Amino acid sequence: MNLVTYIKDLLYRYDCVIVPDFGGFVTKRVSAKINENTHQFFPPSKQLSFNRNLNNNDGLLANYIASVENISFEKASNAIALSVIKWQNEIQTKPIDLEGIGVLKLNENRQIIFEPTVQVNFLTDAFGLNSFEALTIERHQKEVKKFIPQTTVKNKKGIPPFIKYAASAAILVALGVSLYSNYEATVQKEVFAKQQKALEKKIQTATFVISNPLPTIDLTVAKELPKPYHVVAGAFQIPENAERKVAQLKAEGHDASIIGVNKWGLTQVVFASFSDKNDATNYLYKIQKSTSKDAWLLIKN
Structure with missing residues (x-):
């Protein structure tokens, strides 16, 4: 092979x-x-x-x-x-x-x-x-001649006066429309800000009353016991390998998980974790006989 x-x-x-x-x-x-x-x-x-x-x-x-x-x-x-x-x-x-x-x-x-x-x-x-x-590309800078436009001779008679007045009027109209639009937008923003402030004040002072409230339910939550006893399956430097090992063990029926990283920077994978030491010891003997002789018990507070 x-x-x-x-x-x-x-x-x-x-x-x-x-x-x-x-x-x-x-x-x-x-x-x-x-x-x-x-x-x-x-x-x-x-x-x-x-x-x-x-x-x-x-x-x-x-x-x-x-x-x-x-x-x-x-x-x-x-x-x-x-x-x-x-x-x-x-x-x-x-x-x-x-x-x-x-x-x-x-x-x-x-x-x-x-x-x-x-x-x-x-x-x-x-x-x-x-x-x-890649091949080296050599660039040669060419001389660019500047283009100088020739000035044209204007009509000596000049522009008629009514055209000058019409252009000035158009400029004033456009300027007035622009100023009015800016003013109208400013007014709308101020009105909207006042309405928004009034609405927020109403929400802050509002009181909500429920006519038919639901009855109170007392729930007793059982506190999960800590599980400091772990049957270790291995430690991996690559986290993806640890996740793959957990998936493999779960497919085999174990309650496998990752319990963290040890002082050497290796991700620890366990077959299962227990709150009782006797249960953990019995499970360890079972794993060593059936699955892995390298399994060992870790006590981690």
């Missing part, structure tokens, strides 16, 4: 793919950009990184392999574990080339260093978009 193929498939769909007991591949959306020096345009993409601390099994990779290979979840998990053992042994002597994803190797402090590939863009929205280099 080629584990790299399934990881690549999931990186196109999800922002984080965790390989249990090894680490997680995390993607971050990067906007389109331009290199001003080389005039090269790059489309939007997903920036890929590797986090060694993301090694808790969230079930995403195993479920996908089980559905594609048509095998059980346990067989898929065992196949992943074998690949992880192979990678851990191989990386001690040479870099691991994950084709289409990147290269993993150890540095001087025996820490895993990841160099992502630049040939693959995991952002499906940018499918078919490639980087390209």
Whole structure:
């Protein structure tokens, strides 16, 4: 089984793919950009990184392999574990080339260093978009000659007096209409403001009386007991993975929920929460036998 193929498939769909007991591949959306020096345009993409601390099994990779290979979840998990053992042994002597994803190797402090590939863009929205280099456009400024209009010779007789008087009268009429319109608008605004103020005063002093009031009903609300005992299913660095885990557990019949973020910044997911410690302990034993041996009890006030 080629584990790299399934990881690549999931990186196109999800922002984080965790390989249990090894680490997680995390993607971050990067906007389109331009290199001003080389005039090269790059489309939007997903920036890929590797986090060694993301090694808790969230079930995403195993479920996908089980559905594609048509095998059980346990067989898929065992196949992943074998690949992880192979990678851990191989990386001690040479870099691991994950084709289409990147290269993993150890540095001087025996820490895993990841160099992502630049040939693959995991952002499906940018499918078919490639980087390209724009051609430089040289602009030549042309000399613009100013146009000087020639003055025309006016009629020596000039404009008849009656035309001058008619134009002056038209200007005065237009000015009078404009002033009257402004005055009328001002008066309307003042009248409306007075009416609005009077209406607000009536509303403030109004008294409402209900002739047949409904009888009073006494309600007793039971106070919900606090639930400080939690059966923990896992902690996730990516909030979306935590929400996906809650949905999976609820589909399996658990009263799952997210109880917050711990001091390491991880979102905690629980199978269920209880107000009684004995109930929580019994449920924990049941979960460890049937669902997850890694489940544990958290007491959170």
